[in-house]
Amino acid sequence: MKYSPKQLETNVNVSRTSPLKDFCVLAGGLFAFIVGLYIFLGLCVDLIAPHLPSKIEAALGSPFEAIYAEAVDNEEARNLSRILKHLTEGGAEGLGTFRVVLVENEAVNAMALPGGVIVVFTGLLEEIDSEEEIAFVLAHELGHFAHRDHLKGMGRGLLLYALLMLFTGQDSSLTSFVGNSLVGVQMNFSRNQEAMADNYALDMMNRQFGRVNGGLEFMGKIAAKEKKGRLAYYFATHPHPQSRIENLKNMAREKNYALH
Amino acid sequence: MEQLIIFLILLAIGYGAGTMAEKKHYRSIEEREKMFLKLPAVTGKNMILEGVEIYNAEIVQGSAVISVDYFKRLLAGLRNIFGGQVKAYETLIDRARREAMLRMKQQAPAADIILNMRIETSTIGRNANTRRSIGSIEALAYGTAVTYRK
Numbered sequence: 001m002k003y004s005p006k007q008l009e010t011n012v013n014v015s016r017t018s019p020l021k022d023f024c025v026l027a028g029g030l031f032a033f034i035v036g037l038y039i040f041l042g043l044c045v046d047l048i049a050p051h052l053p054s055k056i057e058a059a060l061g062s063p064f065e066a067i068y069a070e071a072v073d074n075e076e077a078r079n080l081s082r083i084l085k086h087l088t089e090g091g092a093e094g095l096g097t098f099r100v101v102l103v104e105n106e107a108v109n110a111m112a113l114p115g116g117v118i119v120v121f122t123g124l125l126e127e128i129d130s131e132e133e134i135a136f137v138l139a140h141e142l143g144h145f146a147h148r149d150h151l152k153g154m155g156r157g158l159l160l161y162a163l164l165m166l167f168t169g170q171d172s173s174l175t176s177f178v179g180n181s182l183v184g185v186q187m188n189f190s191r192n193q194e195a196m197a198d199n200y201a202l203d204m205m206n207r208q209f210g211r212v213n214g215g216l217e218f219m220g221k222i223a224a225k226e227k228k229g230r231l232a233y234y235f236a237t238h239p240h241p242q243s244r245i246e247n248l249k250n251m252a253r254e255k256n257y258a259l260h
Numbered sequence: 261m262e263q264l265i266i267f268l269i270l271l272a273i274g275y276g277a278g279t280m281a282e283k284k285h286y287r288s289i290e291e292r293e294k295m296f297l298k299l300p301a302v303t304g305k306n307m308i309l310e311g312v313e314i315y316n317a318e319i320v321q322g323s324a325v326i327s328v329d330y331f332k333r334l335l336a337g338l339r340n341i342f343g344g345q346v347k348a349y350e351t352l353i354d355r356a357r358r359e360a361m362l363r364m365k366q367q368a369p370a371a372d373i374i375l376n377m378r379i380e381t382s383t384i385g386r387n388a389n390t391r392r393s394i395g396s397i398e399a400l401a402y403g404t405a406v407t408y409r410k
Contacts, residue, residue, distance in 0.1 A: 022335060
């Protein structure tokens with residue numbers, strides 16, 4: 001038996017692929033898969049949301065009870081309820097029962113929450129002078145309800161949360177971040193949904209008051225107050241006031257609504 | 261957001277430092293393997309030459325503990341989702357075993373042959389018992405170093 005020592009040139013035990021390339025391929029594949037899943041399930045949510053029975057919808061409103069607790073009950077609040085009743089008794093189809101809640105907050109905003117609750121912040125009321133403007137704001141929120149926008153937004157948020165939990169674990173920082181922002185108060189509707197809600201409000205205003213300048217006055221005030229450029233508005237909860245004014249004017253012209 | 265930045269920094273450190281350490285280690289391993297070419301380590305028990313008298317026989321062992329860096333751990337985690345060869349850990353195990361064998365040979369450099377060599381690999385470290393990741397692996401090589409009477 002002869003032993004001839006030999007240094008091995010190649011190493012069969014190690015593959016020659018670069019780990020960076022491996023990582024990019026795997027991470028990219030996983031990311032694409034998650035995005036695909038999210039889009040697909042988002043489409044499912046869009047299909048299901050309009051058919052959700054109102055009992056379940058009312059139940060979805062319970063996490064937001066904390067906001068109602070801070071509600072203010074005064075002359076202004078009762079005034080709001082009166083205007084809302086006036087708007088909805090005109091036979092608005094597809095809507096359930098509604099109530100409006102006035103919350104003490106300097107934010108110039110109003111929100112539509114699941115369960116048929118419209119939250120109006122006192123900051124918003126301070127900017128408004130006329131009833132027609134209030135009616136426009138309420139009608140806009142009612143538009144969101146009619147199109148089930150809040151359900152779709154919530155459904156997508158829940159979906160993202162569930163996906164993140166599946167892939168990164170329940171206690172990962174990403175999951176808790178999304179979880180907190182779900183319960184958080186800002187519900188972002190897409191530009192399209194906002195425009196549709198504006199159009200709905202326009203129709204409602206025309207039906208109730210015979211003219212639609214309430215919306216334009218309100219938007220005009222907000223536009224004058226806001227010094228931010230269009231870019232800053234990209235991530236805000238509502239589109240830039242100037243865009244909304246243009247949209248409203250176009251719609252009013254198309255449908256031949258009286259502006260004064 | 262800070263979590264993401266910390267994660268990326270760790271990833272970069274893991275990849276950079278890990279690759280450098282790996283290259284350096286491989287160079288050292290190849291050098292020493294050249295040195296010990298004359299000393300064969302075999303797994304057979306009875307591979308003694310005819311008519312040769314054994315002067316000395318003793319147990320020799322060498323062990324090495326190599327840790328995996330952050331980047332490799334992440335890569336292996338991704339692999340665990342899709343399946344297939346975990347190429348990230350190949351160099352880890354290869355280095356650990358070759359290093360262990362070299363250290364074993366270093367314990368008896370004057371021997372003629374190392375018989376009945378065995379290699380054992382185990383995982384140690386903080387994460388050894390959790391399902392999620394390997395902390396570091398230890399390779400142990402042991403055998404009988406035999407010296408002939410000359």
